[in-house]
Amino acid sequence: MTEIIIAGLNLHTADFDYSMAEFANLAQAAEMHVLAQLTQAADHPISGTYFGRGKADEFAAAVAANQADALLVNDQLSPTQLRNLEEIVKVPVIDRTELILEIFSRRARTKRAKLQVEIARLKYQLPRLRISGFNKLDQQSSGSQSANRGAGETQHELTKRTLQQRINQLQHQLQEIAKENLTQSRARQRSGLPLVAFVGYTNAGKSTTFNGLLNLFGEKTANRNLVKDQLFATLDTSIRRLNFKDNKSFLISDTVGFINDLPADLLEAFKTTLETVNEADLLIQVIDISQPEYKKMMAATEKTLKQIGAGSIPMLYAYNKADKLHLTYPLSEGGQLTYSAVDQTSLIKLTALIKQQLFGNYQQFEYLIPFQASRFLEEFNQQANILETHYTAEGTLLKAEVSPQMAQKFTRFQQ
Template identity: 45%
Template sequence: MEQTLRQPAVIVGVQLQNDLHFDYSMDELRNLAAACNLEVVAELTQKAAKINSAHYIGSGKIAELAQLAETAEDAVIIFNDELTPSQIRNLESSLDRTVIDRTILILNIFAERAQTKEAQLQVEVARLQYMLPRLSGMRESLGRQGGGAGLKNRGTGETKLELDRRRIEERIYALQTELQSMVARRQIQRKQRHKNEVPVICLVGYTNSGKSSLMNVMIETYHPGSGKQVFAKDMLFATLETSVRSIRLPDQKSFLLTDTVGFVSQLPHHLVKAFRSTLEEVTEADLLIHVVDVSDPQHKQHMEVTEETLKALGAEGIKTIYAYNKADLTDLAYPDIQKDAIWLSAKQGKGIEELTGLIRKAVFNDYVQREILVPYDRGSVVSYFNEHANVLGVSYEEEGTRLKLECRLADYERFRDDFVDVTLED
């Protein structure tokens, strides 16, 4: 592993009166900073009735902050919120330090972790959109990637700033065009799936709750040795792209399981917007599995954030199963089911059958059990059911193949003219 020297940082937060989760969000800011190779050396907090529009913190606190920043010469100052362009400008000029905010930390982590082309483009769009209004105040050390070189003398009279802005706007436009064609391609794939009527199930939840681990244990349970596992790791935002896997249960019922990017409180809105196309899967899901790290004392807050984010994406009101994961780290009994909730451990693979039971109830409730007789000249119907239904018994009779099966009502109706329903005759 590459050894990078960690740059010192001072974190700053303002606690508003109604903010009950302030301490937690400051802890989270430390983790976000650590993920960006910044080491928090000091912290400044303030209780206030409202945010100061010019400097974010009260003017009395500026001097205190400047003094704190003296602890380390090259310390950057990180604010636990998204700062406005003018706040950044004002703060940088009063403090003579690089000032960054929670948003840029998250954007940087996303940029570093993005693996697929699409995720990379999405993060870049979000970063550029964030930078655009902040260009003038930004210090050279930050964000001005690819600026400058080779563009001298274009559009005489244009300032460097205007040039930068125009280049960024052009770049955003080009990226968005490229993204649109990717989205269109995926939409076609999704439509195709819809035609096949395979239920789509999405794993959603706070970052690090165990979505990818749960996906992997489902794959291992129903497709052992397939090597289709996804990346799971103990870090913020291990997953930045949706991956879809087809899961086929032993009785032939199959569904698509989608792993998605985790949510975090104050997820930058540019990022939510940029990732909207990736997360479109979620809005069209037949079922959500909301994965919760029940061992985290803050899991209720995580659930709220997840639900708010889903709402912002337009994915509210979708049938949901709550998967209280990491129960092995608690004193709770597991596996345990209560209504539409299950306590389980993805790590130990405990509770997977029970979860599957809940999934069955939620998405395979349109199945019928029938006994049918398919004439021999309709052999293709038999092979269709062998492929798509749970065949419980077969016998060959004079008039045709007799199948005892459990199949989707839609399939039953689709081939209704091609067989005799023996169940009705008995």
């Protein structure tokens, strides 16, 4: 495991300690062992070295004393700052953006996710034209200057022109995938099925909730999402259909988790993945209530939703992992639910809240379907919630709960 030291500049913000703790978790997600945490209080970063020169020299001494393999800095550094810091500390310097990109790269499984991550990495490297900090670590561990690890393996040899050409090629491939997604999106819209998207901070329990609902109400053959207690376990959007005995159905979508200060290039690269969020009729923000800083995680989620244009979509707040705090659950109040994603009763309650939000405009009517119009009975049986059925001399008398569209279509049969 790579031995590293993390460093941060305290600009007198209220959430500095939280940010550093999260940064340490990110390093661990990249399979790194944090030897020490170093900080400097300042009013602003230094343009050439980010930290003050004297503090940077202290960091170099700490790196040497601890025999650290790298120094990780909790901010996005400029090319000049990266170069100058590496000259001082004599080990690779990795900033927050490069660390997050590395984690995403390791988690990417599908072609789309891999393309998105590589585009973001190349855009990050374009103004830097340096061997990435992670590539340098690989070269150190292999004892060779020719070690490679896929994306970015020969960054020191590439010019801006060839880098940009590679970005253009990857974007073209991503556009082809986006065309397929657009076709699927139009098919979903034609189906008329409402779409519910799970959003929230990484590792909040979105995939566990998604899989739990599938186990209760989804098709038995539908694929389940990977669930791991790790950051960014899910990078791709998955959409599945839930069906209920009252003939109501809706789609659920699991999406990539958010994090504070998600790199702009990464957010841009994942635009096609996050389009599903923009198309949703309802968002479920899954919140890990067992985290002391859960309110800051909620704020980061809502900031990201605004950045992608989804800030005005109706949202339910689902406070997960109540079992860890020994809270009473499931407990709902207004548009909020305190629950546990591994508790079946909680998932049933969540489903009821979703259905209430999606189908609250459904109405009950009585219909008399004449014998000569009996062909419409099949449509009622498939799309309406039939509450009562009676057979009369004039035809079939139904009491049914129907959508506004269906109510308008069959006005002539209403009693």
